[in-house]
Amino acid sequence: MFYDRKKMLNLGLIILATAVAAGPAIAVAQRKSPGGLTGEARLHPGSSANQRASRNMRHARDYSRDIYQYSQTPRSIQPSVAKSEAEELGRNIASAQKELTVVREEVGSNPAAAAPLKSIDQHLAAAEKQHAMLFEECCKESVDGLTCMKHCNQILLELDKAQAEHDALMRSMDIKEKAAE
CATH class of the missing domain: 1.20.120.330 (Nucleotidyltransferases  domain 2)
Structure with a gap:
């Protein structure tokens, strides 16, 4: 029982560390494009x-x-x-x-x-x-x-x-x- 609890705690720490490490990359990917247009708007000029x-x-x-x-x-x-x-x-x-x-x-x-x-x-x-x-x-x-x-x-x-x-x-x-x- 103690061993399973320890495995779950380690798994939780790994998930937390992954989320913290990936956080800045996700935030950078969500920045607006240089022209201010995002998504489909970039495909339709004017x-x-x-x-x-x-x-x-x-x-x-x-x-x-x-x-x-x-x-x-x-x-x-x-x-x-x-x-x-x-x-x-x-x-x-x-x-x-x-x-x-x-x-x-x-x-x-x-x-x-x-x-x-x-x-x-x-x-x-x-x-x-x-x-x-x-x-x-x-x-x-x-x-x-x-x-x-x-x-x-x-x-x-x-x-x-x-x-x-x-x-x-x-x-x-x-x-x-x-x-x-």
């Missing part, structure tokens, strides 16, 4: 408005893809479900457009950002137009799955283009930001 715009475009793409897949199913489409999903899709497109307005104000008269932002706006406007037709279909008593799929496909194409333009803009802004440092 302002928080740029990040929100990108996130809203991704969410809109997710909703469009979900509606597309829901419309593909052989069972009947419930108009309330389709309408609810289409509303969220539209809300995300509108949020992305709103955030791009903030981004445009932040970059000011930067000529390198003007053309990509205009292109992104055009793609979002085309997605919004397709969304209006999708939402109209989803508000009907009997929702046509093929029509929903067609509109979702066009929305996805436009959002993919907008996202690609936005990603390219963020990379170019990051490169210019790094060159100025």
